Amino acid sequence: MATDFQKSVWKALSRIPKGSVTTYGAIAAYLGTGAVRAVGTAVGKNPDAPQIPCHRVVRANGRVGNYSGPGGIAAKIALLQEEGVVIEAGRVVDFPNRFYRYTS
DNA sequence: AGCGTGACGAACT
Protein backbone atom coordinates (compact mmCIF):
# COMPACT_ATOMS: atom_id res chain seq x y z
CA MET A 1 0.00 0.00 0.00
CA ALA A 2 1.29 3.36 -0.96
CA THR A 3 1.66 6.14 1.54
CA ASP A 4 -0.32 9.35 1.40
CA PHE A 5 2.76 11.24 0.35
CA GLN A 6 3.23 8.89 -2.59
CA LYS A 7 -0.33 9.27 -3.76
CA SER A 8 0.02 13.04 -3.59
CA VAL A 9 3.06 12.88 -5.81
CA TRP A 10 1.33 10.65 -8.35
CA LYS A 11 -1.68 12.91 -8.37
CA ALA A 12 0.60 15.84 -9.07
CA LEU A 13 2.08 13.90 -11.95
CA SER A 14 -1.33 13.39 -13.50
CA ARG A 15 -1.70 17.17 -13.62
CA ILE A 16 1.10 17.52 -16.14
CA PRO A 17 -0.44 18.14 -19.58
CA LYS A 18 0.73 16.19 -22.57
CA GLY A 19 3.66 17.78 -24.36
CA SER A 20 4.87 19.52 -21.21
CA VAL A 21 7.38 18.65 -18.55
CA THR A 22 7.96 19.64 -14.95
CA THR A 23 10.69 19.29 -12.40
CA TYR A 24 11.05 17.42 -9.14
CA GLY A 25 11.51 20.72 -7.39
CA ALA A 26 8.26 22.07 -8.77
CA ILE A 27 6.41 19.04 -7.48
CA ALA A 28 8.07 19.37 -4.10
CA ALA A 29 7.01 23.01 -3.92
CA TYR A 30 3.49 22.10 -5.01
CA LEU A 31 3.27 19.52 -2.27
CA GLY A 32 4.67 21.96 0.23
CA THR A 33 7.77 19.93 1.00
CA GLY A 34 11.34 20.98 0.53
CA ALA A 35 12.59 17.50 -0.14
CA VAL A 36 13.04 16.88 -3.81
CA ARG A 37 14.78 13.63 -2.89
CA ALA A 38 11.61 12.30 -1.32
CA VAL A 39 9.69 13.28 -4.44
CA GLY A 40 12.14 11.48 -6.66
CA THR A 41 11.88 8.39 -4.51
CA ALA A 42 8.11 8.55 -4.64
CA VAL A 43 7.98 9.00 -8.40
CA GLY A 44 10.35 6.10 -8.88
CA LYS A 45 8.00 3.83 -7.01
CA ASN A 46 4.92 4.63 -9.05
CA PRO A 47 2.89 1.50 -9.87
CA ASP A 48 1.78 2.37 -13.40
CA ALA A 49 4.46 3.99 -15.53
CA PRO A 50 2.52 4.68 -18.75
CA GLN A 51 -0.66 5.50 -16.89
CA ILE A 52 1.00 8.01 -14.63
CA PRO A 53 3.03 10.51 -16.68
CA CYS A 54 6.12 10.08 -14.60
CA HIS A 55 8.19 10.42 -17.76
CA ARG A 56 7.24 14.10 -17.93
CA VAL A 57 9.32 14.83 -14.85
CA VAL A 58 12.83 16.06 -15.56
CA ARG A 59 15.62 17.66 -13.59
CA ALA A 60 15.84 21.37 -12.79
CA ASN A 61 18.63 21.94 -15.29
CA GLY A 62 16.57 20.54 -18.16
CA ARG A 63 18.23 17.16 -18.15
CA VAL A 64 16.03 14.13 -18.52
CA GLY A 65 17.10 12.65 -15.23
CA ASN A 66 16.51 9.00 -14.48
CA TYR A 67 13.84 6.43 -15.09
CA SER A 68 13.08 3.14 -13.39
CA GLY A 69 10.49 1.80 -15.80
CA PRO A 70 11.14 -0.77 -18.51
CA GLY A 71 13.56 0.55 -21.10
CA GLY A 72 15.14 3.01 -18.73
CA ILE A 73 16.03 6.53 -19.85
CA ALA A 74 15.64 5.59 -23.52
CA ALA A 75 11.99 4.69 -22.97
CA LYS A 76 11.41 7.92 -21.08
CA ILE A 77 12.84 9.98 -23.90
CA ALA A 78 10.85 8.02 -26.46
CA LEU A 79 7.62 8.66 -24.60
CA LEU A 80 8.34 12.38 -24.36
CA GLN A 81 9.14 12.66 -28.03
CA GLU A 82 5.93 10.85 -28.84
CA GLU A 83 4.16 13.69 -27.08
CA GLY A 84 6.04 16.34 -28.97
CA VAL A 85 8.76 17.07 -26.46
CA VAL A 86 12.06 17.24 -28.28
CA ILE A 87 14.98 15.68 -26.45
CA GLU A 88 18.53 16.22 -27.54
CA ALA A 89 21.67 14.83 -25.91
CA GLY A 90 19.69 13.83 -22.85
CA ARG A 91 18.14 17.23 -22.29
CA VAL A 92 14.86 18.92 -23.11
CA VAL A 93 15.03 21.37 -26.00
CA ASP A 94 13.47 24.74 -25.16
CA PHE A 95 13.04 23.56 -21.62
CA PRO A 96 11.67 26.83 -20.10
CA ASN A 97 8.90 26.83 -22.67
CA ARG A 98 8.07 23.16 -22.09
CA PHE A 99 8.13 23.62 -18.33
CA TYR A 100 4.74 23.24 -16.69
CA ARG A 101 4.08 25.25 -13.55
CA TYR A 102 1.50 24.12 -11.06
CA THR A 103 -0.87 27.03 -11.28
CA SER A 104 -2.42 27.23 -7.87
C1' DA B 1 14.09 3.50 17.27
C1' DG B 2 18.14 4.24 14.44
C1' DC B 3 20.87 4.14 10.04
C1' DG B 4 21.50 4.20 5.16
C1' DT B 5 19.70 5.09 0.67
C1' DG B 6 17.56 7.76 -3.18
C1' DA B 7 14.18 9.00 -10.81
C1' DC B 8 17.27 15.73 -6.80
C1' DG B 9 19.00 20.66 -6.03
C1' DA B 10 21.97 24.21 -4.99
C1' DA B 11 26.35 25.73 -3.39
C1' DC B 12 31.35 25.27 -3.36
C1' DT B 13 36.03 24.36 -4.96
Next chain:
DNA sequence: TAGTTCGCCACGC
Protein backbone atom coordinates in the same frame (compact mmCIF):
# COMPACT_ATOMS: atom_id res chain seq x y z
C1' DT C 1 32.94 25.03 -16.90
C1' DA C 2 33.12 20.59 -14.62
C1' DG C 3 33.30 17.65 -10.72
C1' DT C 4 32.34 17.14 -5.79
C1' DT C 5 29.90 17.86 -1.27
C1' DC C 6 26.17 18.84 1.70
C1' DG C 7 21.33 19.10 2.64
C1' DC C 8 16.72 18.13 2.11
C1' DC C 9 12.44 14.54 3.56
C1' DA C 10 10.42 9.96 3.13
C1' DC C 11 10.97 5.01 3.15
C1' DG C 12 12.99 0.36 3.89
C1' DC C 13 15.75 -2.62 6.73
